[in-house]
Each structure stands twice: as C-alpha cells, then as structure tokens.
Amino acid sequence: TVKSHGKNGYEFFDPTMEAKSLERILMENELRKAIEQEHFQIYYQPKIDIVTGKLTGMEALVRWVHPELGVISPIRFIPIAEETGMIISLGEWILRQACRQNKLWHDQGFPLKVSVNLSARQIYQKDLVDMIKNVLEETGLPPEWLELEITESIFVKLEEATAILQQIRDIGIRISIDDFGTGYSSFSYIKSLPVDTIKIDASFIRDIHHNQESQAIVKAIVTIAQSLNMNVIAEGIELDDQVAALQENGCDLGQGYLFSRPLATDDFDRYLRKDLAQ
Ligand code: C2E
Ligand code: MG
Ligand code: MG
Ligand code: MG
Numbered sequence: 001t002v003k004s005h006g007k008n009g010y011e012f013f014d015p016t017m018e019a020k021s022l023e024r025i026l027m028e029n030e031l032r033k034a035i036e037q038e039h040f041q042i043y044y045q046p047k048i049d050i051v052t053g054k055l056t057g058m059e060a061l062v063r064w065v066h067p068e069l070g071v072i073s074p075i076r077f078i079p080i081a082e083e084t085g086m087i088i089s090l091g092e093w094i095l096r097q098a099c100r101q102n103k104l105w106h107d108q109g110f111p112l113k114v115s116v117n118l119s120a121r122q123i124y125q126k127d128l129v130d131m132i133k134n135v136l137e138e139t140g141l142p143p144e145w146l147e148l149e150i151t152e153s154i155f156v157k158l159e160e161a162t163a164i165l166q167q168i169r170d171i172g173i174r175i176s177i178d179d180f181g182t183g184y185s186s187f188s189y190i191k192s193l194p195v196d197t198i199k200i201d202a203s204f205i206r207d208i209h210h211n212q213e214s215q216a217i218v219k220a221i222v223t224i225a226q227s228l229n230m231n232v233i234a235e236g237i238e239l240d241d242q243v244a245a246l247q248e249n250g251c252d253l254g255q256g257y258l259f260s261r262p263l264a265t266d267d268f269d270r271y272l273r274k275d276l277a278q
Contacts, residue, residue, distance in 0.1 A: 043262035143172035152183030202236025
C-alpha cells in the first residue's frame with residue numbers, strides 16, 4: 001500500500017477514499033464551470049386540475065447539460081451545490097430563468113403560475129428577499145404568478161423560517177411545502193406556517209390506489225389543508241387508479257408522468273398551445 005506522510009501525520013491512505021474525493025473535486029470544478037457558462041436548462045412539469053384535466057401551472061426543474069456527459073439529474077448535483085454554497089448563485093440563475101420564461105408565456109396569453117424549488121440553504125441566505133424582488137423587477141413577472149417550493153427541513157429553525165417566509169409572502173409570492181409528510185411535519189405547528197399549498201409526497205401517492213394507510217394519510221392532509229384554507233397537490237401520479245383514489249379523497253390537483261414528464265422549454269411551449277386548443 002501507498003503511504004503518505006502528510007503534514008497532519010496521517011500514516012495511511014485509503015485508495016477508495018482518495019478516488020471518491022478526487023471524483024468529488026472534479027465534480028465541484030465542473031459544476032463551478034457549468035455555473036459560469038450557464039450549462040443548465042430548466043424543464044417544466046405541468047400541474048393539472050385532475051377533475052377538469054386543465055393545466056394550472058408548472059414546476060421548474062433544473063437539469064445540468066454537460067457538453068460531454070449529457071444531461072445530469074438534479075439529484076446528483078443539487079446536493080453538491082448546496083454543500084459548497086454554489087446553490088446561491090445557481091438558485092438565482094434558475095429563478096431568473098423561470099420568471100423570465102413565465103413572463104414571456106404571460107405576454108403570449110398563458111397566465112400560469114410557475115413553481116421554483118428553493119433549497120434550505122437559499123432560505124437562509126441573507127439577501128434572499130432582495131434577490132427575489134430584484135428578479136421580479138428585472139423580469140417583470142407579477143409576484144402572484146410565482147410560487148416557491150420549500151421543504152419541511154427548513155422548519156427545524158421554526159421562528160426564523162416563518163419570519164423569512166412571511167416576508168416572501170408579503171411580496172405576494174405563494175409558498176408550497178414540497179414532499180409533505182416525509183420530514184418534520186407536525187400537525188401541531190402547521191397551522192401557524194405562512195404557507196399556501198401542501199404538496200403531498202410521492203411516497204403516499206405511489207400505493208394510494210391499493211393501500212388504505214396511504215389513503216388515510218392523504219385524506220387527513222386534505223382535511224387539514226381545507227380547514228386551514230390551504231391548497232393540496234399530489235406529486236408523482238403515474239396511474240389512472242391513483243387519480244381516482246385522489247379524487248375520492250378530495251385532492252383536486254396533481255402532477256406526474258401520467259399527465260406529462262418535465263418538458264424542455266420548447267416542448268412545454270408546444271404542450272401549452274395544445275392545451276389551449278382543447
Ligand atoms: P421535487 O421538487 O420533489 O420534484 C419532483 C421530482 O419528481 C422531479 O425530479 C420530477 O421530475 C419527478 N417526477 C415528477 N413526476 C413523477 C412521476 O410521476 N414519477 C416519478 N417517479 N417521478 C416524477 P427531478 O426533476 O429529478 O428533481 C429531483 C429533485 O431535485 C426535486 O424534487 C428537487 O428537490 C430538486 N430540484 C430540482 N430542480 C431544482 C431546482 O431548480 N432548485 C432546487 N433547489 N432543487 C431542485
Ligand atoms: Mg418541488
Ligand atoms: Mg416533491
Ligand atoms: Mg422531492
């Protein structure tokens with residue numbers, strides 16, 4: 001085995017660790033370059049009124065388009081962007097792209113609400129509210145046509161998170177809790193959260209058509225949302241049976257491959273025009 005006598009006096013050398021950290025360093029460098037060179041694309045996934053089948057909005061989902069490696073999933077690079085802090089500049093770029101594009105669609109006669117995911121790290125960036133205001137001003141998108149998706153993890157610091165979300169809502173922007181039911185959700189504090197929409201996590205939708213517990217959970221979430229005047233949306237719908245089970249349990253909004261996969265801008269544009277023609 002190779003021995004290294006580094007300045008911290010470590011005597012051994014684990015080749016797998018070294019390989020991993022090298023890959024990680026390469027990945028971070030690539031990601032930094034990609035941010036500078038804007039090698040990303042925003043895909044848009046339709047949000048559907050599952051009763052009427054009509055389009056109500058779309059979620060912006062980022063993809064890294066690497067010149068050699070092709071399309072890289074956000075599951076692979078968002079965590080790295082978060083850990084390194086690169087999510088701050090990347091997140092601003094994503095928000096600006098999504099707002100700019102949605103403004104274009106508005107001007108073409110498509111009044112849709114775009115939802116943009118925000119990392120916990122972004123919530124706690126100190127100039128977040130000013131950054132969002134600037135992006136809205138710059139792009140001309142009215143605030144009510146923007147929604148931000150956050151996860152329950154931010155509520156570990158409940159008071160701080162609540163105060164920040166309140167400032168965002170005061171601008172007129174909507175807030176949605178993503179992946180609801182998987183994190184720190186507590187029915188005792190949900191009533192005090194400055195939130196407009198609860199997005200039920202895909203794990204409850206996956207088996208809702210044949211699992212009574214998932215049905216009961218969805219029903220409970222819908223009941224609570226209604227009593228708090230919040231909207232509910234289901235994510236990860238792939239089957240007609242799931243749509244039926246959701247309707248039975250009072251959930252009227254949904255998103256999933258059954259309706260459409262996330263689409264590149266041009267494809268979503270075509271989708272919009274088809275939807276309008278229906
Ligand atoms: P998320 O916000 O919960 O987004 C939902 C994910 O489920 C998306 O994966 C979407 O493509 C996928 N999905 C939608 N419908 C279905 C379905 O019917 N079946 C299945 N199996 N999957 C479905 P994606 O695009 O790979 O994004 C993964 C996660 O990466 C997102 O989860 C979000 O946490 C994060 N992410 C994506 N874009 C952004 C972004 O712009 N900013 C930040 N901070 N995070 C992002
Ligand atoms: Mg989301
Ligand atoms: Mg989600
Ligand atoms: Mg998720």
